[in-house]
Amino acid sequence: MKDFNRKKLTTTSKKTGLILGLLLISSGGAFAQSTLSETASSDFFLWLILCLEILLISIGLVLIFVVLRVNTILFQEETPEGEPVEEKSIFEILSEKLTGAVPIEKEDDVLTDHEYDGIRELDNNLPPWWVGMFYVTIVFSFLYVGYYHFFGGTLQEEAYENEMAEAKVEVEAYLAQMSDLVDETNVETLTDASAISSGKTIFQEKCIACHGAEGQGGIGPNLTDNYWIHGGGIKDVFKTVKYGVAEKGMIPWEAQLSPAQIQEVSSYILSIVGTNPPNAKEPQGDLYQPEGEESADAATGDTGNSSI
């Protein structure tokens, strides 16, 4: 029975060790991720975090040793007298070194004369790894403050500027290799069913809160009449969707929709002009008169021309 219990406890302790290890690994994973994140701005940081990772893993190992140590004590205690004492494993030797504790059987050597309500106090050594860890954190603190405040480490505002500059370069490089980019100067109305249909999906997702399920208007204006506050050509609508109109509460969508998506949703919007949905909001803005080549373009499609 005793043996069985001992085994059970050993497994429990091992599990504890495992859980602690997993925790450490998971936090380590988060660190690795952070080096890729937007805030990492220098190699120094990468290096710093690597060092920290190593520190963390060592701490994890130490923890496991402590747990093992507990087992060791249990084993030693329960070894019947007279039987040959088990050889000390490398873990046992290490853990003894790590805690620097006086073995239980010699405990009286470090027992103080303190007694409070029956509680006695030993005066074991400070665990050397614990002292080491304390020193390491103190040294780290000096290095950290020194680096950031005396030796030109990148503080948050500068880090932000760097991050934005890097992102700008990356995005521009990406866009440069995209040949078919649409913007408000070259956008054309799409008329094929699949484009209109994906435009409708975007509309249902993003626009109906203000413009109504059928574009009849609500918080925002009616999109199905011929009156437009910011122009009713495809280029106008594209521009309005892309940049928004801050003073009217129309939010810019360029951060959330790709140019192609803005083109699709703008095309869809023009496709519902003249549908006269129920409960339509009264007209706002000016009557839109298509003119020039662009409007001719638009008029040749089946969008918007029904009302002309």
Added chain:
Amino acid sequence: MKNPELSKLDVEFEQFSYDNATVRKFIIATTIFGIIGMLVGLTAAFQLVFPSLNFGLEYTTFGRIRPLHTNAIIFAFVGNSIYAGIYYSLQRLCKTRMFSDLLSSIHFWGWQSIILAAAITLPLGFTTGKEYAELEWPIDIAIALIWVVFGINMIGTIIKRRERHLYVAIWFYIATFVTVAVLHIVNSFELPVSLFKSYSVYAGVQDALVQWWYGHNAVAFFLTTPVLGLMYYFVPKAANRPVYSYRLSIIHFWALIFLYIWAGPHHLLYNSLPDWAQSLGTVFSVMLIAPSWGGMLNGLLTLRGVWDKVREDAVLKFMVVALTCYGMATFEGPMLSLKNFNAITHFTDWTIAHVHVGGLGWNGFMAFGMMYYLIPKLYGNKLFSMKLANFHFWIGTLGIIFYAIPMWWAGFTQSSMWKEFTPDGRLTYGFLETVTQLEPLYALRAFGGVLYLIGVFVMVYNLIKTANQGTFIPEESASAPALSNDFQKPKGEHWHRWIERKPVQMLVWSFIAIIIGTIIEFVPTFVVDSNIPTIASVRPYTPLELQGRDIYIKEGCYNCHSQMIRPFRSETERYGEYSKAGEFVYDHPFQWGSKRTGPDLHRIGGKYQNSWHYNHMLDPTSTSAGSIMPPYPWLYERVIDYESTPAKISAMRTLGVPYPEGYEDQAINDLKLQALEVVDKLKEESNTVTSPELEIVALIAYLQRMGTDIKGTN
């Protein structure tokens, strides 16, 4: 190895008795408020999955019950458990009865009245809007008074002790008393406007620094140091083993209280706090690992040689897991204080996971272990059922796991989604998508909470059964010799022994240890102008906006929405220009928040139309499909409290907000004019007709103002 003082034969033993009645009262209060606090927490957890669970009532919205939950757990559940443990252990460690039965009684009933007042005022929306310090000024005063009563009772007991030296548990109790007093008083400086409304005397960045100095050290000195004191009493008692290392106690105690007080700014990394203060927060948090673990090690290593007992003894089982959770939380805390890690975890559910490993694991399990020890002692019998205690242990542990893992996962998931960009430089996910993604994890977390609470109910049943089978011992007689006056310092004693004989010096030195960091962080932030660069275009709030802001505070919006855009690409692309220290100089109190269950609101001003806000507050899903924010229909029925406006303007001027002299007379008129503008715009935008007197109008005015002062200036 007998105590030399006791071995003298000529000592005369004095007879006295320990007061168990007060201990029992505190235990009963612990269980009652523990269950209430956890039920409220569970409700809040379920509301994130089923937003309609406030049942359409203003008193039960997340924004109002989340403070109720945190206050109930910290001050009612943990608070009462600490008092129970201190009243029990202090008498025995000092070999004397508590200083005064009257003070014990005032302390008990006073504290319970404060809890009752909190339970009434918080759902009613009386709040200062500062986390874990939400209670309004009359209750703050009551807390200070009762805390002093507790202090006098404790110090009095220590003074009339029959034990020459103070045991390490008592060092922790003393440090707790002195530091909590300082924290509470300094953070609660507020200017009353009416019986239940006040403004923090600090504004913006300074308010944030003071608040998180308080918030962090409430964790340190209310949830940690007193509980460490209890650990030092109950673990060796239950294990019947000597404490592992006296010198470890000394070093980790002094290091812990000295270092802890500095770490508050780690709650404000990447915020508008000066960089130097942020760095102090980081490095002092990192240096805290070893002192914190000193407590864990001294507890766990005390169990050397008796691990077989841990398997059989409910008390030790709970305390071992508590210490392990303490170790995990105090390791995770410093990691969360590192800039790069914090950039990922701040404002997410990771923080929630972190505090609950501490709350459920450390504080909860310590309290449970202690009660499993105390009830049989107080009733002179054995625990009713070891099986039930085991069941509680396992279901409680499972509850913690089911709580923490989904929340870690949620934090990491949401943060990754917030920060993800498409190659063409757009944010991949809208904010709402990152919230709906978490709902299964929120459900799992609530399940973890249910498991934990079931365990608590089982414990209560077990303890009641134990009590019913025994007889309560209200007075436990004891005897000990009085301290002689001719004490001779033994030769070669440890240098620390002298202060263990001098409680007042212990108190003074603890105070010095905690005041150093406080002064070094506070003074420059308050007196050096460059720490908060002035922005000329930042103006005080108009009377209508001020009223709107008070509604924002009353509804507890800060519990889910931050007002702090950090200098990251992912935040400036989503919300707008990052927040500057100078923008908050008129914010009494600051409302930066600590968790984004909803999006940041600092640049919400001018982003949407008035009618968007009007529709959104009435039914959040109408503008944001899938939103888990509750509707606020009462804002469309209640009238703005016009009469309070002059007093509010006047109070703000006293605090340094530059309203012209005599503006009080004009304020109500200005308020009405601006309300008409808001209403006209609503009409113009969407034919929405509403009365300019309603609270929603003031709230819209505030929301539309927020973060707009610096638009166009940069």
